[in-house]
Amino acid sequence: MSFVDLKNIRVSYDGKNNILKELNLSMEKGELISLLGPSGCGKTTTLRVIAGLIEPNDGTFTVGDSNLTKVPVHKRNFGMVFQSYALFPHLTVRENVGFGLKLRKEKKEVIEKKVQAILEATDLSHYAERYPKQLSGGQRQRVALARALVIEPQLLLLDEPLSNLDAKLRISMRIEIKRIQRKLGITTVFVTHDQEECFSISDKVAVMNNGVIEQYDSPEEIYKNPKTEFVARFIGFENFFALTKQDTHTYTTSDGTLIETVHSAGRQQTTGTIRPDDILLSAHDQEIPSNSLAGTIRVRTFLGKSYQYEVETSIGKLLVNDVQVPGYQVGDKVFVVIPKEKLILV
Amino acid sequence: MSKKIPYLILAPGLILLVFFLLIPLVSVIWPTFYNGTLSFDSYISFFKDTYNFGIFIRTIRVSIIVTVMCIILGVPTAYFIAGTSAKWRGLLMALTLFPMLTNSVIRSFAWINLLGQNGVVNKLLASIGIISKPLTLLYTEFSIIIGSIYLFLPILIITLVGVMENINPEIMEAAETLGASRIKAFIKVVLPLSIPGIIVGSILVFTGTLTAYTTPQLLGGNRNMMLSTFLYQNAMTLGNWEDASVIALIMIVTTLIVMKGFNLIANRIDKRGEQDA
Ligand SMILES: Nc1ncnc2c1ncn2[C@@H]1O[C@H](COP(=O)(O)OP(=O)(O)O)[C@@H](O)[C@H]1O
Ligand SMILES: [Mg+2]
Numbered sequence: 001m002s003f004v005d006l007k008n009i010r011v012s013y014d015g016k017n018n019i020l021k022e023l024n025l026s027m028e029k030g031e032l033i034s035l036l037g038p039s040g041c042g043k044t045t046t047l048r049v050i051a052g053l054i055e056p057n058d059g060t061f062t063v064g065d066s067n068l069t070k071v072p073v074h075k076r077n078f079g080m081v082f083q084s085y086a087l088f089p090h091l092t093v094r095e096n097v098g099f100g101l102k103l104r105k106e107k108k109e110v111i112e113k114k115v116q117a118i119l120e121a122t123d124l125s126h127y128a129e130r131y132p133k134q135l136s137g138g139q140r141q142r143v144a145l146a147r148a149l150v151i152e153p154q155l156l157l158l159d160e161p162l163s164n165l166d167a168k169l170r171i172s173m174r175i176e177i178k179r180i181q182r183k184l185g186i187t188t189v190f191v192t193h194d195q196e197e198c199f200s201i202s203d204k205v206a207v208m209n210n211g212v213i214e215q216y217d218s219p220e221e222i223y224k225n226p227k228t229e230f231v232a233r234f235i236g237f238e239n240f241f242a243l244t245k246q247d248t249h250t251y252t253t254s255d256g257t258l259i260e261t262v263h264s265a266g267r268q269q270t271t272g273t274i275r276p277d278d279i280l281l282s283a284h285d286q287e288i289p290s291n292s293l294a295g296t297i298r299v300r301t302f303l304g305k306s307y308q309y310e311v312e313t314s315i316g317k318l319l320v321n322d323v324q325v326p327g328y329q330v331g332d333k334v335f336v337v338i339p340k341e342k343l344i345l346v
Numbered sequence: 347m348s349k350k351i352p353y354l355i356l357a358p359g360l361i362l363l364v365f366f367l368l369i370p371l372v373s374v375i376w377p378t379f380y381n382g383t384l385s386f387d388s389y390i391s392f393f394k395d396t397y398n399f400g401i402f403i404r405t406i407r408v409s410i411i412v413t414v415m416c417i418i419l420g421v422p423t424a425y426f427i428a429g430t431s432a433k434w435r436g437l438l439m440a441l442t443l444f445p446m447l448t449n450s451v452i453r454s455f456a457w458i459n460l461l462g463q464n465g466v467v468n469k470l471l472a473s474i475g476i477i478s479k480p481l482t483l484l485y486t487e488f489s490i491i492i493g494s495i496y497l498f499l500p501i502l503i504i505t506l507v508g509v510m511e512n513i514n515p516e517i518m519e520a521a522e523t524l525g526a527s528r529i530k531a532f533i534k535v536v537l538p539l540s541i542p543g544i545i546v547g548s549i550l551v552f553t554g555t556l557t558a559y560t561t562p563q564l565l566g567g568n569r570n571m572m573l574s575t576f577l578y579q580n581a582m583t584l585g586n587w588e589d590a591s592v593i594a595l596i597m598i599v600t601t602l603i604v605m606k607g608f609n610l611i612a613n614r615i616d617k618r619g620e621q622d623a
Contacts, residue, residue: 051519051523052523053519053522053523072522072527073519073523074522074525074526074527074530074531075525076523078523079523080519080520080523082516082519082520084514084516086514086516086517086519086520087517087520088521088535089517089539090535090538090539099521099524099526099534100524100525103525104525147520147524148524151524151525
């Protein structure tokens, strides 16, 4: 059994539509896992179930040996950072951060010491006497984090904590969050819809779609081996085509071309997918390369470090990013080469 | 030229205000200070009279009790209404507002029916055997208080719902994740954030009760005069315009002092300075 376990969680707000369906998720102690998925897929709902702000219609939630499914929010001792930060506008930074400790009836000196320590760790000591509305977005974000951390929570829950910050701050804050999380060894659930942010920070990633977790793996594994078409699309695979199995590693496209891949599918009919970055182009006057399709360049877009081509082939339109200069012109005949270790079956 | 235009636009309103409000007011108040020489004698002798002073104290007492009761009843009600879905909120607000659409005379008569010797309340209490002879509920301070609460509670609720529905519900949830029970979170977060609404609502209820005429007239009777009914009696029944003017100024000054007091309290509690709600 894992440290944290969500088993068969079902949530419905209106009694008709299930927002979460049979959701299962487990975490080990000290891990940072991410919930990744498009807006509306149920990430916040999952986090609110863990926090206790929503009671699931079905399913159980356990941490360690205790079943917390029906334990009220205020008895769980989880730190939560809301997307809106939800700071108390009538309290100073110091009072905001001390709020949880004061409720725990700790000694005044102890509270002061702990608050001071976390304010220093989050670089907020200069702003301790300010009110939330006198702070910048990044500072508010740190107050929300400090307020959640100071209670030494069993779990830390972060709901898109970086989405309101500008790009540069977002990167430095995610490094900071990871550092603090490591140092305190705090088991953390991080919600985001940003793929790069998620991969850079997480031990494991749960890709969510429509209330279910489609894949739960390490970031590398998800990047290299997406298990479903949805996951593949979400992390940047843009070319999808039907394949029919001939042998374990040999497949044919709809027009009969033989394509090899290092992967294998259980089913006879499957879908092959590849990133635009992973396809190679070669000129038409050369000999026919293996694992390739003939095609014609239809659209060429300059992307900066590469060109993006839309290539029309016998199995449909394929997107290819290619760095060769001067590259190809619209109308050029080319071969589209599909490296066998880069072709994924979903 | 551009600087004069705003004043020109203001002029008609200003003239109206001076002619129809300020001049009549001053002409009523002035004689209470001046008959040959300038003095506060009218006011000193008003307060020295124990009957008058009793009325003054009763008015203040009733207003305070009504305000406090409206806060006690109104705050939880408003919080409940603010937390419901938009559909329910509309319905509940309409229900709250409904009594305000009827005439205050009619509303007071409703209470006469309820509280009289043979009223609903007495009959009910007698029928379940709690009392053997009817209680005197009507024409007491109690009936004025009940009638006024009924009159002014909707105002406080509506003011507060406006403030409370602007409080981000996640703030309440944040307090809960930090270890506060619902009630604690309400007291530590929602209540302080509602202070501006409570202050505004309280000013409206307090000054409303202080100056209301119909309710104390119909429910208080002649033995439980309030400043407003006393003023009317002096002016209309006794033709004593000087005393009526004295009472009028006392009411105005009391209202101003109370408003100032509430604002001081508000500023002290709400340290955020300007709002960002
Ligand atoms: N309080 C609510 N009442 C009804 N539907 C809700 C509520 N909260 C969220 N939803 C719906 O549940 C779905 C998932 O929402 P949410 O968990 O917030 O998604 P995410 O955080 O992934 O963007 C959405 O379709 C949303 O409209
Ligand atoms: Mg969300």
